[in-house]
């Protein structure tokens with residue numbers, strides 16, 4: 001039974017896709033609620049209130065997926081989640097329109113003194129001359145961060161007859177031209193704009209991007225808006241520039257600390273504020289809840305998720321094509337991990353044949369997750385596979401080869417240790433399934449499944465009989481057996497499959513046989 005913790009207030013109708021998930025319990029409680037068994041939670045759904053810190057993640061060893069019903073993931077320690085193999089998803093576009101509309105409403109309110117005038121009338125005043133505003137028409141709007149929300153604001157600004165300058169290092173000139181906006185440097189924007197609004201994520205680069213140094217380049221009387229994340233405009237520096245009369249007005253939906261409590265900006269009449277309402281519309285909340293609920297359901301149904309922050313997205317189509325190779329890649333990794341007894345410093349993967357047309361990096365990660373299974377105490381999956389290899393000093397190399405050894409496709413993986421190397425090759429045959437076709441120098445053909453025994457031995461008459469005899473005497477039934485050798489009388493291998501794992505006694509008896517070079521149990 002999957003336990004899904006919905007820790008923040010998330011639209012109930014939007015969570016409906018989760019109800020279709022078989023064997024899931026949905027718990028709507030805070031993470032610090034004493035009734036919540038954090039160690040049993042498989043999925044965590046949050047908005048911005050819950051801070052998903054490394055400390056919290058350490059208390060949630062079963063956690064597999066964190067879903068942010070919104071855009072900004074700055075309340076989630078994504079590197080810590082990635083290290084633990086926890087997938088992080090968000091709902092990137094469900095609240096774009098709401099946030100753009102809110103920003104626009106804030107801008108109009110700010111320039112027409114609507115909140116102040118509203119309070120005045122409610123206080124039984126009628127001061128028509130005290131609230132003379134400024135038109136948006138003909139003004140120059142500077143947008144910092146021209147992503148989804150920035151672009152929607154630009155469209156609205158154009159309709160209002162505004163000129164738009166944008167600063168976004170990732171915006172191409174073509175896209176700027178298509179949107180009818182002027183692409184600028186930050187300095188050009190600061191100097192030219194009558195109104196500046198920020199729409200970037202909060203990152204080390206954007207934190208304080210509008211600070212004292214930036215503010216002193218702006219026009220006297222400039223208006224500033226932050227409906228993205230507290231801290232993108234430095235609050236202390238902004239307070240100084242409102243206090244000294246340089247800034248004409250400010251609209252804030254977000255704060256460095258929320259709620260802001262005693263805040264130096266709140267005392268100014270020309271600073272208008274809302275309590276992080278950008279995404280607070282019925283439509284946006286339904287959109288983001290539905291988006292993440294669907295993704296969490298897909299995740300537990302082993303289907304691809306599209307909006308992961310720490311895993312590349314692959315379409316359902318590609319996912320279906322890649323699935324059989326995903327399985328065999330993982331099995332190859334797991335076989336290697338059980339056959340190589342020394343420390344490994346290099347894993348090299350060669351893809352050949354039809355598999356090379358697919359997203360092989362995804363398969364490399366699957367192979368690594370198999371390789372690390374039971375080797376280390378961290379759950380390794382596609383999210384943290386490369387990071388785990390790097391942390392353990394294992395170089396991972398990926399190659400493409402035209403030689404598929406007569407098969408339609410082949411995945412060959414070599415693990416190199418200080419002394420030895422071990423190579424496993426697998427293939428996927430349509431209507432037949434996965435096969436291991438090469439084990440460390442020997443051609444062979446077996447199904448990588450169940451309880452296997454890999455024996456290296458000398459190719460002498462009677463050895464197969466001796467093995468059968470020992471196992472038979474102990475009542476152990478051999479389900480299948482494959483043999484391979486390079487030349488008559490030389491080294492050979494056999495791979496046996498059993499209905500249940502071999503006991504230590506049987507293994508010890510086999511090891512005593514003269515012809516046996518080595519024995520490895522492989523449990524897949």
Ligand SMILES: NC(=O)C1=CN([C@@H]2O[C@H](COP(=O)(O)OP(=O)(O)OC[C@H]3O[C@@H](n4cnc5c(N)ncnc54)[C@H](O)[C@@H]3O)[C@@H](O)[C@H]2O)C=CC1
Pocket residue numbers: 070071072092095096099144145146147148149150167168169170171199200201202205206227228229253254276277278279280
């Ligand atoms: N107030 C609210 O309720 C909401 C706030 N937000 C905030 O708005 C932010 C933007 O959301 P979207 O437009 O959906 O994200 P987005 O990812 O579509 O756009 C962000 C843009 O910022 C640009 N950018 C990144 N670093 C930059 C830098 N150093 N300088 C200039 N531009 C930079 C990116 O190139 C990108 O185009 C989110 O990260 C979130 O923090 C989002 C939704 C609701």
Ligand SMILES: O=C(O)CCC(=O)C(=O)O
Pocket residue numbers: 047048069070071072073095276278279280
């Ligand atoms: O969940 C919310 O209401 C906040 C939305 C937000 O800030 C975001 O999506 O980044």
